[in-house]
Amino acid sequence: MSVGAIIYLVILLLFFIGGFIFFIVMDYQGPKQMAKKAQKKPKEKLKKANK
Amino acid sequence: MQAKSRKTINKFGFLVSVIGATVGLGGIWGFPTQVYMHRGAYFIPFIISLLICAIPVLFIEMTIGNKSRKNHIEFFTEVAGKKGAFFAWLQSSTVLILSTYYSVLIGWCLINIVISFTSNLNTTDFFYHQILNVTNENPTGFNQLGTLNWKVLLGTLAVWGVLIVILLGGVAKGIDKANKVFIPSLFVMILFLVIYTSTLSGAGKGLGVMMEFDAKQMLKPALWKDAFGQAFFMMTTCTGTIYIYAAHAPKDQDNTNHAFVVGLGTTIVGLFTAMIIFSAIGNIAQAQGKEFDEIFGKGGPALVFQVFPQLFAIINQSAPGFGNVVSVIFFLTLFFAGMSSLIGQVESMVNGLEYEVRIPRLAALLMSAGFAMLLSILFTFNNSPALITSVGNWVAQIWLLVLGLGLLIGIGPVGWKIYPSLKEFNNKNSWIQWHKPFGFLILLVAPILIFVNVIAAFYEIGVGIADNAFVNAGFGIIVGFLIPLVVGTILVFHKEIANLFHKQRK
Numbered sequence: 001m002s003v004g005a006i007i008y009l010v011i012l013l014l015f016f017i018g019g020f021i022f023f024i025v026m027d028y029q030g031p032k033q034m035a036k037k038a039q040k041k042p043k044e045k046l047k048k049a050n051k
Numbered sequence: 052m053q054a055k056s057r058k059t060i061n062k063f064g065f066l067v068s069v070i071g072a073t074v075g076l077g078g079i080w081g082f083p084t085q086v087y088m089h090r091g092a093y094f095i096p097f098i099i100s101l102l103i104c105a106i107p108v109l110f111i112e113m114t115i116g117n118k119s120r121k122n123h124i125e126f127f128t129e130v131a132g133k134k135g136a137f138f139a140w141l142q143s144s145t146v147l148i149l150s151t152y153y154s155v156l157i158g159w160c161l162i163n164i165v166i167s168f169t170s171n172l173n174t175t176d177f178f179y180h181q182i183l184n185v186t187n188e189n190p191t192g193f194n195q196l197g198t199l200n201w202k203v204l205l206g207t208l209a210v211w212g213v214l215i216v217i218l219l220g221g222v223a224k225g226i227d228k229a230n231k232v233f234i235p236s237l238f239v240m241i242l243f244l245v246i247y248t249s250t251l252s253g254a255g256k257g258l259g260v261m262m263e264f265d266a267k268q269m270l271k272p273a274l275w276k277d278a279f280g281q282a283f284f285m286m287t288t289c290t291g292t293i294y295i296y297a298a299h300a301p302k303d304q305d306n307t308n309h310a311f312v313v314g315l316g317t318t319i320v321g322l323f324t325a326m327i328i329f330s331a332i333g334n335i336a337q338a339q340g341k342e343f344d345e346i347f348g349k350g351g352p353a354l355v356f357q358v359f360p361q362l363f364a365i366i367n368q369s370a371p372g373f374g375n376v377v378s379v380i381f382f383l384t385l386f387f388a389g390m391s392s393l394i395g396q397v398e399s400m401v402n403g404l405e406y407e408v409r410i411p412r413l414a415a416l417l418m419s420a421g422f423a424m425l426l427s428i429l430f431t432f433n434n435s436p437a438l439i440t441s442v443g444n445w446v447a448q449i450w451l452l453v454l455g456l457g458l459l460i461g462i463g464p465v466g467w468k469i470y471p472s473l474k475e476f477n478n479k480n481s482w483i484q485w486h487k488p489f490g491f492l493i494l495l496v497a498p499i500l501i502f503v504n505v506i507a508a509f510y511e512i513g514v515g516i517a518d519n520a521f522v523n524a525g526f527g528i529i530v531g532f533l534i535p536l537v538v539g540t541i542l543v544f545h546k547e548i549a550n551l552f553h554k555q556r557k
Contacts, residue, residue, distance in 0.1 A: 001259035005091070008262045012094055016322060020315040023308055027062075030305050030482035 064231065065300040066309060068391070071230040072292050073317040074237065075392025076156050077285035079385060080355050081447075082321030083328050085281050087350040090261060092268035096278035100504075101314055104497045105282035108455050110310035111473065111493065112288060116297030117306050118476045123294040124403040130469060131461070137543045138457055139291065143400040144538035145450040146290035147419060148531065150396040151426040152439045154214075157389035158206030158431075159183075159356050160382045167378035172364040174335060176347075179357050187434045188351075191521045197433030204431040211424040214393055218401065218416050233387035238320065240384050244377075245323040248330035248362065257333020260343045261325060272507035279504040280448030285317055287392070289454035291399035307483040328355065331362040338365075352439045397423065408545055426530070438530075441522045444515075445531025448508040452501050459498045470494070 060068065086093050112123075119126045123142055127135030162182055166172065179185055182202060187195050248254055268274050287293060297306065336343045347354060359381065367374030397419055404415035430439055474485045515523035541548065 001255040001262075004264075005259045005262035008091060008264065009258065012322065015098075016315055016319045020312065020319055023311040023315060026482060027305065027308055027312060030308055033482050034480075 059301060060296075060299045062301055062304055065296060065304070066312065067230040067234045068296050068395075069287075069293065069309070069313050070316055071234050071388060071391030072287045072296070072395035073285055073313055073392075074234070074320050075388045075390075076153060076385075077281075077287070077392065078317045078321040079241075079324045079388065080156060080352075081281055081284055082318070083325040084350060084352065084354050085277050086261060086325040087328065087347075087354055089268060089274050089277065091264035092266070092274060093278060095269070096275050097282060097318075100275075100279040100282040100500070101286075101318065103492065104279065104455065104501055105286045105288055106310050106314040107493045107497060108283070108288045108458060109286045109293060109314060110307045110477075111458065112293040113297045113300075113306035113310055114473050114477050115469075116294035117300055117302060117304065118473065120298050120302075121294070122298060122402045122406055123291040123399075124407045126294065128407065133543060135461075137539065138454070138461065140403065140542040141450075141535060141539035142289055142291040142454055143403050144535040144542065145446060145454065146292065146396045147400045147423050147538070148426070148442065148535050149290070149446045150393055150423045151530075152430045152442055153389070153393050153396065154210045154423070154427045155203065155207050155430040155435070155439070156352070156356075157210045157386060157393060158203055158208075159353070160386040160389060161206040161209055162202055163356065163360060163382040164379060164386065166360065167363070167375050167382060172360055172367060172374055172378060174338070174361050174364045176357050176361070178360050179353055183353060183436065184433045185353075185436060188437060189519055189522070190434045190437055191519060193521075196435060196438075199428075200431055200433050200435075203435075204428065207427050207431055208424070210390070210393070211420055211427070213390065214397060215416060215420055217390070217394060218398065218420075219413065230387075230391055233384055233391070236380075237384040237388050240381055241320055241323045241327070244327045244362075244381070245330075247366070248327045248334070251330055251334040251365065253333040253335075253337030254330035255333070256337070257329040257331070257343065258326060260333070261329035273511050276448050276504050276507040276511055279452060279501065280444075280508065283451040283455055284447040285321065286314060287395060289451045289458065290396060291403070292395035295398055295402050296395070303480050305481040305483075307477055307481040307485075311483075324355070327362070328358045331358050331365065334365060335361055352436050352443070403542070408542070426534075429530070437519075437522050438526055441527040442531040444508070444512060444523075445527050446535075449505060449512075449532070450535060452505045452508065456498055456501045456505065459493060459501070 085097075115126055116122070119129075121129070124136065124139040127139040129135070131138070159178075163178070166178075166182070184197070184200060186197055190196055249258075283289060332343060332346050336346050339346070347357060360378065363374035363378040363381075365374070366377055397416075400419040401412065401415045404410045404419065405412050408415075410418070429435065470490070474490075478484050512523055512527070
């Protein structure tokens with residue numbers, strides 16, 4: 001197996017496995033981020049209104 | 052009319068059900084077969100088609116099903132009347148045709164499970180020559196299909212029997228329970244085999260062949276249409292299946308994120324299976340002192356079923372009997388993964404008949420499964436593998452792409468009304484927001500790419516007709532193209548047809 005083939009295979013594996021793990025983590029972290037954003041928005045609106 | 056209420060499955064149940072439908076034989080059978088044909092050049096067009104077209108179509112379908120709580124037929128009939136109904140029924144009838152040869156492949160799994168209990172596991176290509184008993188790889192007429200293969204026929208009929216029993220339980224009960232056990236088992240089994248095969252002598256050479264990159268290949272239309280067709284086929288998009296599962300899922304779930312989990316997870320299984328196959332062939336080639344391509348030639352629909360039994364025989368050489376055990380577990384998990392896909396395919400038609408035509412579930416199931424089972428007998432002759440490729444080309448590379456194009460263009464005109472509400476629904480529940488560039492991507496770039504690939508697919512079929520008119524034109528057009536069209540049309544106009552009979556009786 002040539003070096004080029006190994007690099008190509010490793011990139012493919014990293015892309016798919018890394019992507020899969022990332023989206024699995026975000027499946028749990030995503031709703032938390034959404035909740036944080038939703039909390040921030042009213043505060044920002046209030047700040048703008050006060051200005 | 053008020054739709055019947057649907058039971059809800061939880062997030063994990065939804066994910067394993069969809070992954071079950073996508074990974075089934077699409078990931079384990081279809082993907083490695085295509086990698087074998089095109090080698091390293093295949094991955095780039097596949098990634099493009101997966102990320103730009105197949106996954107976006109997948110999350111649009113999930114979002115529609117999840118938001119509307121309706122199956123594809125109810126939804127498209129409501130938003131676009133008869134045109135929408137035609138589009139939706141066409142999806143169900145296309146996927147029902149797909150199930151006709153899929154059931155045969157799952158029947159091959161059953162045969163392999165039986166073989167695993169015998170001493171027939173050996174390093175010769177016995178599945179192709181002794182079980183399938185193929186005598187003519189390129190039949191040019193029905194008279195050249197050979198005789199009915201009783202082993203394959205019995206396996207196929209058993210598959211339909213199991214399917215009817217599972218589907219009688221309904222989506223929430225049957226599929227959910229089966230998938231929660233078998234999909235995680237399949238992941239573990241594939242992981243074990245990829246680690247094991249990579250340690251075999253000759254595996255490195257096999258993997259080297261898999262990653263061979265020939266830049267000239269990138270200019271061939273066959274490579275692109277195969278990659279696009281496979282991406283849609285593997286994601287089970289444009290078949291109605293996804294809408295049904297999503298209609299049963301929790302309503303606040305992140306559909307866009309789930310689509311990426313399903314897309315990448317399924318591709319990992321496909322990639323690992325391809326690695327297992329290339330490593331095993333590398334080992335067999337070294338043991339027999341032959342070149343890599345001398346072992347299985349150009350490949351074909353039976354490739355996966357030819358390689359794995361030989362791999363298990365290799366395992367037996369170092370640990371007698373262990374290969375048989377691994378073989379039973381592997382083909383059993385593959386059987387259930389395949390069943391998950393088949394269940395989704397048939398449920399697409401059954402669900403439509405049950406909720407839209409208002410036929411009792413049992414009758415809808417027997418009608419759909421009975422029709423598909425009768426057609427599946429055509430694929431149980433000795434020389435039928437060529438017909439599987441032919442119908443597969445029409446279904447996966449033309450119909451699914453055309454239906455995908457219809458969905459993306461359709462949510463344009465129908466959907467300057469639909470798209471904003473889908474976007475709003477997604478942006479409320481997903482951390483991945485659909486901004487303007489996303490709309491540009493799925494409403495313009497993706498349809499153009501799919502359209503170009505449909506043209507490429509027609510061009511390739513045209514080239515194939517010169518090679519074998521029976522397989523590529525006659526049989527392929529009748530079973531792969533006309534039957535879905537006729538069945539879809541009849542179902543769209545079922546009320547008018549029923550009224551016509553009613554009037555005639557009076």
